[in-house]
Amino acid sequence: MHSFGICTLSALSMRTEPSDKSELCNQLLFGELYTALRLHENGKWLYIESEWDGYKGWISALSHYTISEAYFVRYRLGVHAVMTEPIGKATLQTQRHPTLIPYSATLPFWDKKLLDLDKQNAVCLTKAQVGKPTNPKTTWLQGIVAYLNAPYLWGGRTPLGIDCSGFTQNLYKAVGIRLDRDAYQQAMQGIARPLAEATTGDLAFFQRDGRVIHVGMVLNAKDALAFDTSLPTGKTLAIAHALDTVRIDALDEQGIFNLQHAYYTH
Numbered sequence: 001m002h003s004f005g006i007c008t009l010s011a012l013s014m015r016t017e018p019s020d021k022s023e024l025c026n027q028l029l030f031g032e033l034y035t036a037l038r039l040h041e042n043g044k045w046l047y048i049e050s051e052w053d054g055y056k057g058w059i060s061a062l063s064h065y066t067i068s069e070a071y072f073v074r075y076r077l078g079v080h081a082v083m084t085e086p087i088g089k090a091t092l093q094t095q096r097h098p099t100l101i102p103y104s105a106t107l108p109f110w111d112k113k114l115l116d117l118d119k120q121n122a123v124c125l126t127k128a129q130v131g132k133p134t135n136p137k138t139t140w141l142q143g144i145v146a147y148l149n150a151p152y153l154w155g156g157r158t159p160l161g162i163d164c165s166g167f168t169q170n171l172y173k174a175v176g177i178r179l180d181r182d183a184y185q186q187a188m189q190g191i192a193r194p195l196a197e198a199t200t201g202d203l204a205f206f207q208r209d210g211r212v213i214h215v216g217m218v219l220n221a222k223d224a225l226a227f228d229t230s231l232p233t234g235k236t237l238a239i240a241h242a243l244d245t246v247r248i249d250a251l252d253e254q255g256i257f258n259l260q261h262a263y264y265t266h
Contacts, residue, residue, distance in 0.1 A: 216241025
């Protein structure tokens with residue numbers, strides 16, 4: 001019998017194996033749902049599936065916050081606000097101190113400041129985006145600002161540590177579009193087009209040995225200037241991506257040209 005949960009932490013670590021020493025493969029953000037598929041025999045770990053993208057992994061059973069099936073169904077039928085500040089705060093009824101809320105976290109049944117978390121409410125004063133905006137480019141550019149200089153973290157999805165596909169997934173989540181979790185999965189979504197036709201908001205993918213291993217969001221030269229990024233002569237596209245940090249670099253048919261070190265990284 002499956003049970004259901006919601007993330008009530010800033011970010012809930014998902015691991016490939018049921019161990020604190022295991023690789024971090026993903027993070028659930030505050031307000032995201034999951035299905036608990038099975039409990040490990042030691043009772044300390046839950047194998048779960050994220051509702052947003054179907055990603056599976058292990059979480060600590062101590063971090064599990066159970067919700068009713070009725071709430072799970074009602075949640076999935078609704079359109080929920082998404083956090084659009086780099087870091088905000090929410091105060092749960094059962095907590096004396098607030099919880100930090102990262103960019104693109106979900107604000108379930110958000111009503112100005114109140115959140116419905118099934119068994120309790122929370123108060124969250126923050127900026128939010130509800131549904132698909134009329135101008136997604138503005139939301140994307142604001143999202144890039146929220147993540148700029150965030151350190152790279154394999155499996156991360158917050159402004160305090162994020163990987164390349166977590167970065168693009170969260171940017172698209174902010175405009176109400178679901179992307180899969182990993183770069184090679186995202187490359188199978190949408191419609192392929194030549195780089196010469198790319199524009200701000202498109203995703204560019206990069207491969208090694210025939211496998212997609214990196215992704216970033218394309219920016220045209222005008223939008224790149226919004227980040228005080230001047231492109232080299234002859235280059236008309238830039239890319240926002242998570243490498244050592246979330247950064248802006250030049251993009252052309254050869255790959256990603258690192259503006260800081262003046263060589264192609266991908």
